[in-house]
Amino acid sequence: MEVAITVNGQAERHDVEPRTLLVHYLREECHRTGTKVGCDTSSCGACTVLLDGESVKSCTMLAVQADGATVTTIEGLAPGDELHPVQQAFQDHHALQCGFCTAGMVMAAVSLLEEIPEPTERDVRLGLEGNLCRCTGYHNIVAAVLAAGAKR
């Protein structure tokens, strides 16, 4: 089945099997490998992307479900050479260790800040409950999201 999805502002059109997961579509058809497959069971959030501006887990969604939608991955977040404010805050606060969860964390944080522009620490911790950091480096991640919120 042919699906047409706007990925990071670029119109993509590919013929896929209906069972193709969105994360595999993004990585293997669109060659956007910034989005990671982590647990593959909808638990860890490493595969989080924005679907029409809202965070979703792309391992638990079919590409055909995103047909006609707009998807933003970590590669599409920064408008040009400058980092997106949430990416910058992650760098400033050293909010990553091994980095595997980072793309998903950043995308989940961007969606959270759209919904709660100036979150409390509790808002951030609850808002990122769908994202696991296997290094357990949550402290700096929360600090980075709070800082990005305060700068808005």
Next chain:
Amino acid sequence: MIPAPFDYVRAGSADEVVGALAEHGDEAKILAGGMSLLPLMKLRLATPSVLVDAARIPELSYLRDDGDHVAIGALTRHRDLETSDLLGAECGVLRAVAAQVGDNQVRHRGTLGGSVAHGDPASDLPAALLALDATFVVQGPGGERTVSAADFFLGFLETALAPDELLTEVRVPKTGSSGFSYQKFNRRAQDWATVGAVAVRNGSTRVALVNMGSTPVRARGVEDALASGASIADAAAHAADGTEPPSDLNASPEFRGHLARVLVGRALTEAQA
């Protein structure tokens, strides 16, 4: 993990969903948000040969004030429930429970109807709807019928929905913006409830339990004790009466019974405040 192959049918209306189900029989499954079905399909625990995508029917996504109740379209997402002012004012308990389903990403995709039709006793919303004595509107080849929540959940992942029927609407009574509580115990923030307890005060107090049997269950022993004037502590002691809680990696039946008594006590205390 990739689901087994299936044919994909995109329905544009409730009639088209029912038509596709009539054509493909029980080989077909309805796809809404996919938050329960897709994980099962990836694990190959569910292998439908036809997937009927009902998620592109905007007419089935709404929250509407309907006099003595709030009518909610089956495709209304958890996110829409947890941010609804109408629901907050008229049925605050459902809004509060919706806000505790899964995580943000799940609530952006998951739908009320999908959660109900899946019939998982570990899900939050079915127990809340049981406590509320909600009514479900179901569309099939012969037209529309209504089923009460008490008659809907029949067994583990088993509901009163026939293979050729589509859940279209959930009706919840107006219980107001306060006088309720949802207590959920889980090991990790985003996990399903090991046990959950919903209490709603609306005249009498009604209590329902998550993950204390093969379906969501009413805590009748607690309700009866309260009705006959028992204290919260005495009533909560009956929380596990008559239940057959499951045993799994998270908890033994005995521990679940203990959790039910503690959580019901907390829920009754908060609902009273």
